[in-house]
Amino acid sequence: MTRQVWTFSSPLEDPRFAWLDKLAEPLQQAAHDAFAGDAGKTVKNWLNGVPIRHRVHPALIIWPLGAWTTAALLDLLDGVSPGGNSNGYRKGADAAVAFGIIGALPTAAAGVADWVDTYAHERRVGMAHALLNVAALGLYGASFGLRLAGQRGMARALAGLGFGGIMMSGVLGGELVYNLGVNVPHQTTPEPPDEFVDVLAGADLPEGKPVVVDVEKAPILLLRRGEEIFAVENWCQHAGGPLSEGEIEGDEVVCPWHGSRFCLADGRPLNGPASAPLRTFEVREQGGRIALRPSYEGRAHPSVSEQSESVAAGG
Numbered sequence: 001m002t003r004q005v006w007t008f009s010s011p012l013e014d015p016r017f018a019w020l021d022k023l024a025e026p027l028q029q030a031a032h033d034a035f036a037g038d039a040g041k042t043v044k045n046w047l048n049g050v051p052i053r054h055r056v057h058p059a060l061i062i063w064p065l066g067a068w069t070t071a072a073l074l075d076l077l078d079g080v081s082p083g084g085n086s087n088g089y090r091k092g093a094d095a096a097v098a099f100g101i102i103g104a105l106p107t108a109a110a111g112v113a114d115w116v117d118t119y120a121h122e123r124r125v126g127m128a129h130a131l132l133n134v135a136a137l138g139l140y141g142a143s144f145g146l147r148l149a150g151q152r153g154m155a156r157a158l159a160g161l162g163f164g165g166i167m168m169s170g171v172l173g174g175e176l177v178y179n180l181g182v183n184v185p186h187q188t189t190p191e192p193p194d195e196f197v198d199v200l201a202g203a204d205l206p207e208g209k210p211v212v213v214d215v216e217k218a219p220i221l222l223l224r225r226g227e228e229i230f231a232v233e234n235w236c237q238h239a240g241g242p243l244s245e246g247e248i249e250g251d252e253v254v255c256p257w258h259g260s261r262f263c264l265a266d267g268r269p270l271n272g273p274a275s276a277p278l279r280t281f282e283v284r285e286q287g288g289r290i291a292l293r294p295s296y297e298g299r300a301h302p303s304v305s306e307q308s309e310s311v312a313a314g315g
């Protein structure tokens, strides 16, 4: 008896899908070029969700998916209704298909802005996700043209295929987020203790030179700027890049991996692809020693004790 052996944790890891990498390389370079320059960076920041500190792509997905799901229902009702269009299903389905096509464009732009900073297997899965979306968009475009031409049956069939395509694409989108953790902050734990913890002698923190200390295994970047000492977690919120190895420019740090820029004073992202803030820490310097404790401002998650207090207060 032969036993099935699964070699790959994801089917797309199979070398037969290496063609996706070959396709992704020039496309990703083209996207990088499109987002170069000040205007390009500003557009990319918005598409990444930097100003609102939340990803834009997952929110925009609702637009085409909602419209096309509506179209699928109306097409179905149209197909099973005696007397054809007596209930106006066709007009509604046509409008929903068109509305979904319009919504797919900004959704795709936000997806590209997120995908441009991926690499290796994530990039391959993202490429497959994008191809399925483009195929679905093409099917819906053709379906809309056939609707205008009055070829209702074929139009419904193509829309049905498109709907299947976006559902398959959704599986890959889930793979990217849930299994591969793309754009998911990896280092939100461990939580440092809430009280001040002694970490360093003040003399060991020279002006303008970052120093990393560990507080309960949480790496924290310290930077002295004159009278002030900044303290933020040392993991980039985009994909965990070590911030202490990046450039320090004034009160800002630039991640060495994909160039996210953070304000050291409050942890907020100033340039993507990161859209979530860094956790920040209150600093106390007394008697030649530096001590830290988490500050609420900029913290990615409330601590367990804060959550308990909130629940106890009915909040």
Ligand code: FES
Pocket (backbone or CB within 6 Å): 117, 236, 237, 238, 239, 240, 241, 255, 256, 257, 258, 259, 260, 272, 273, 274
């Ligand atoms: S890890 Fe990607 S920008 Fe920092």
